[in-house]
Amino acid sequence: METRVLLIEDNPGDARLILEMLEESGADEFVVDRVDRLSTALERMTAHAPDAVLLDLDLPDSSRLETFSQIYAQSPQTPIVVLTGLDNEDAGIEAVRAGAQDYLVKGMISGTALIRVLRYGIERKRAEEALRASERRYRLLFENNLAGVVRTVGDGHIVDCNLACAQILGCASREELLKHQMWDFWVDEGERIAFVERLKRERSVSNLEVRNRREDGTPIWVLTSAHLNGGSSTEAAVIEGTMMDITERKRAEAENLRLATAIEQAAEGVVITDLAGTIQYVNPAFTRITGHSREEALGQSSRILRSGRHDRAFYDKMWATILAGRVWQGEITNRRKDGALYPEDMTIAPVRNSNGIITNFIAIKQDVTERKLAEAKMRTLNEELEERVKVRTAELEAAYGEMEAFTYSVSHDLRAPVRHICGFSDMLLEDHQSSLDPSAVAQIKTINNTAMNMSRLIDALLNLSRLWHEPLTRTAVSLSLLVGGVVEEVKRDLKSRKIDWRIGQLPTVDCDGGLVREIFVNLLANAAKYTRSRQHTVIVVDHMTIAAETVFFVRDNGVGFDMKYSDRLFGVFQRLHLAEEYEGTGLGLATVQRIVHKHGGRVWAEAQLDMGATFYFTLGNFADRRQVKRCKVTRPATIRVRSDSTTVDEPAAVVDVSSLGARVQGDMGLSLGQTVDLVIEEGRPEGQPAHVIWMNRGESGIVSAGLQFIEPTEPCAGSPSVAA
Numbered sequence: 001m002e003t004r005v006l007l008i009e010d011n012p013g014d015a016r017l018i019l020e021m022l023e024e025s026g027a028d029e030f031v032v033d034r035v036d037r038l039s040t041a042l043e044r045m046t047a048h049a050p051d052a053v054l055l056d057l058d059l060p061d062s063s064r065l066e067t068f069s070q071i072y073a074q075s076p077q078t079p080i081v082v083l084t085g086l087d088n089e090d091a092g093i094e095a096v097r098a099g100a101q102d103y104l105v106k107g108m109i110s111g112t113a114l115i116r117v118l119r120y121g122i123e124r125k126r127a128e129e130a131l132r133a134s135e136r137r138y139r140l141l142f143e144n145n146l147a148g149v150v151r152t153v154g155d156g157h158i159v160d161c162n163l164a165c166a167q168i169l170g171c172a173s174r175e176e177l178l179k180h181q182m183w184d185f186w187v188d189e190g191e192r193i194a195f196v197e198r199l200k201r202e203r204s205v206s207n208l209e210v211r212n213r214r215e216d217g218t219p220i221w222v223l224t225s226a227h228l229n230g231g232s233s234t235e236a237a238v239i240e241g242t243m244m245d246i247t248e249r250k251r252a253e254a255e256n257l258r259l260a261t262a263i264e265q266a267a268e269g270v271v272i273t274d275l276a277g278t279i280q281y282v283n284p285a286f287t288r289i290t291g292h293s294r295e296e297a298l299g300q301s302s303r304i305l306r307s308g309r310h311d312r313a314f315y316d317k318m319w320a321t322i323l324a325g326r327v328w329q330g331e332i333t334n335r336r337k338d339g340a341l342y343p344e345d346m347t348i349a350p351v352r353n354s355n356g357i358i359t360n361f362i363a364i365k366q367d368v369t370e371r372k373l374a375e376a377k378m379r380t381l382n383e384e385l386e387e388r389v390k391v392r393t394a395e396l397e398a399a400y401g402e403m404e405a406f407t408y409s410v411s412h413d414l415r416a417p418v419r420h421i422c423g424f425s426d427m428l429l430e431d432h433q434s435s436l437d438p439s440a441v442a443q444i445k446t447i448n449n450t451a452m453n454m455s456r457l458i459d460a461l462l463n464l465s466r467l468w469h470e471p472l473t474r475t476a477v478s479l480s481l482l483v484g485g486v487v488e489e490v491k492r493d494l495k496s497r498k499i500d501w502r503i504g505q506l507p508t509v510d511c512d513g514g515l516v517r518e519i520f521v522n523l524l525a526n527a528a529k530y531t532r533s534r535q536h537t538v539i540v541v542d543h544m545t546i547a548a549e550t551v552f553f554v555r556d557n558g559v560g561f562d563m564k565y566s567d568r569l570f571g572v573f574q575r576l577h578l579a580e581e582y583e584g585t586g587l588g589l590a591t592v593q594r595i596v597h598k599h600g601g602r603v604w605a606e607a608q609l610d611m612g613a614t615f616y617f618t619l620g621n622f623a624d625r626r627q628v629k630r631c632k633v634t635r636p637a638t639i640r641v642r643s644d645s646t647t648v649d650e651p652a653a654v655v656d657v658s659s660l661g662a663r664v665q666g667d668m669g670l671s672l673g674q675t676v677d678l679v680i681e682e683g684r685p686e687g688q689p690a691h692v693i694w695m696n697r698g699e700s701g702i703v704s705a706g707l708q709f710i711e712p713t714e715p716c717a718g719s720p721s722v723a724a
Helices: 012-024 038-047 064-074 086-098 111-144 163-168 189-202 247-265 284-290 312-323 369-435 438-469 479-494 513-529 563-568 588-598
Strands: 003-008 030-035 052-056 080-084 102-105 148-153 158-161 204-213 219-229 238-245 269-273 279-282 328-335 341-352 358-367 475-478 499-503 508-511 537-546 549-556 603-608 612-617 626-633 635-643 646-654 662-665 675-681 690-698 701-712
Touching (some): 003 038, 003 111, 012 030, 012 111, 030 038, 038 064, 052 064, 080 086, 080 111, 102 111, 148 163, 163 238, 189 204, 189 219, 219 247, 284 358, 312 328, 312 341, 369 438, 475 479, 475 513, 479 499, 479 508, 479 513, 508 513, 513 537, 513 549, 513 588, 513 612, 563 603, 588 603, 588 612
Parallel strands (some): 003 052, 052 080, 080 102, 499 537
Antiparallel strands (some): 148 158, 148 238, 269 358, 328 341, 341 358, 475 508, 549 612, 662 701, 675 690, 690 701
């Protein structure tokens, strides 16, 4: 290989002597370029750096150490051999101290020595360049390594590290990590000591999983390798190590272990096969269910379980499903190792790799033999129970019918004697009261009152008995109209007593109007009775929707009752209050319950002592047949009030409903500009009278309400109008 040497010598004789020595030594690898000035040398070195320089320190344009300094500054890596005179050897020594490769004394140079010095210098240069290149490569690998690389001394002080190491340990930069000691990042001091002791013994540790913590204290797992360089102890040596964060791998391993443990301990059989159906894994439950050991099953086809109970089409459909990437679920009959058949519920799902390609199938198998036996037994028991229920129901119906007939007969037969008692006691008082002493009169009145109570009780019993036999007659009934009529009756019975009636806008429903009226008669009469001790009585009738079911309720602020006795509330002759305090037969709520049940509904109550009570009931499924129109009174007028047989004229306001094919007749009791809700009953026969409920609403709710008659009419010009 050609070696370029730059000879800087202004003395032609010395230059010729050096060239001749190189030629005579046979060192033909050297190509010498000679210059006689420093400036020319610098130009040549700029154009093409030589492999070595032979330098005379005293030149026409430079001298002594200044000459060397400029050449060295131009190319510090190039080996420079200084040529000095015998009287100038000190200058050569100074040049070597400043960085020269060597110096030679002119007149004492041999060809062998010259070649040796040049070759040594050039080889040294090449070795240094190779070392520097190696260091650059090492540093590049050090800095860019994805694994953390760290160098520490024996006490744990970090002397060097790469960025990956800093990031693994939670530091933002190398500089931040260098402030710490490596031992600060160990979680367990015992593990750290064991690691150091092992390193002392073995000098090298590879792929050790240890627990570290990040700078913020977060625990991590790292895979570390370390080597002890130099020194007979860790204190005097340098520890070079690498680390990789394996926290996620350890977490995944733990998760896989939990999953594997769960599969191993699962009650259901688990089978994993390849795409051809060859068994690659079975869990203990599979062995328990099928009788095949794991060793017997592995490598076998899943066909070893086939029972022969299913045709080819069954299995073709199963395989077509799972090969298409879908889940197959179904019940299948399989065969145990001993030949016994058994039913099982099975789910087969495809298993895909990271590229979405199906690589395996996993089957979850549950032996349902016991369940099948239990189902068969349950079916038998149900059939027996249904037959027993039919028999018992027939017996109960017969017994209940007999009881109802007996009750009716007894009640009917008692009516005449009770009627006689009432009649004769009345006659006795009318004809002979003046001749009887006061105690006798009081006794006769007691007899009369008791007999009257007995008569009412008999009537209630007969009514209750009649409810069992009479069929429902369902028609469209406006509950607002019906409740309004009941309220008017209760008002008449209460005479001058003031009650705050709050009647909601109730729907029109398909029900037995007569029976539903009995519900409200009993509930409203009870509400009025149990609130008579209140200075301000409030009774609310309304409805609400709960889970798509219409629930009606009657609420009062009366004496209430204790809910622990609520199971007695709807029983016959059951009373929660003393008869001396509150009169009654004890049959009202029982009648309500029977009517509600007859409609397919349910009834219940909620109350607190001295805080009032609320009775709820439903009427089964029905169609809401109401039509609501909101109208504003726009024109005062005098209209006819129809109240039983009395007809009077009073000033009032007109709400025109001619657009509905009807005209209001009755005292609306409204003023000009008021707004009302008209609830019109739909479905009435053509040309037949219908009814309307009107409700005058204020800020606090309904402030007045009433029942009106509507008679058919045709719209006509000039009719009183409303703003709808």
